[in-house]
Amino acid sequence: MRVTPGARHDEVRVEGETVHIRVTSPPADGAANDAVLRLLAAALGRPPRDLTLLRGASARIKLIGIATSR
Numbered sequence: 001m002r003v004t005p006g007a008r009h010d011e012v013r014v015e016g017e018t019v020h021i022r023v024t025s026p027p028a029d030g031a032a033n034d035a036v037l038r039l040l041a042a043a044l045g046r047p048p049r050d051l052t053l054l055r056g057a058s059a060r061i062k063l064i065g066i067a068t069s070r
Helices: 031-044
Strands: 002-004 011-015 018-022 051-055 063-066
Touching: 011 031, 018 031, 031 051, 031 063
Parallel strands: 002 018
Antiparallel strands: 011 018, 051 063
16 A cells, blocks of 8 residues: 555545555654554554554555454
């Protein structure tokens, strides 16, 4: 997925095979990464604890893991 921090509003969009996430949080001290996980969790109807940032902590392209239901 492609992330844009510091946006005017939070948004999740799907274009083709790419998920675009825009968050208002700045890209400092992991604030944007936390905001991405919360926003994506809300969009998926899952608790934030089910999502894990697997790759891309300091990059715009991120890989997020989603825990399977038990």
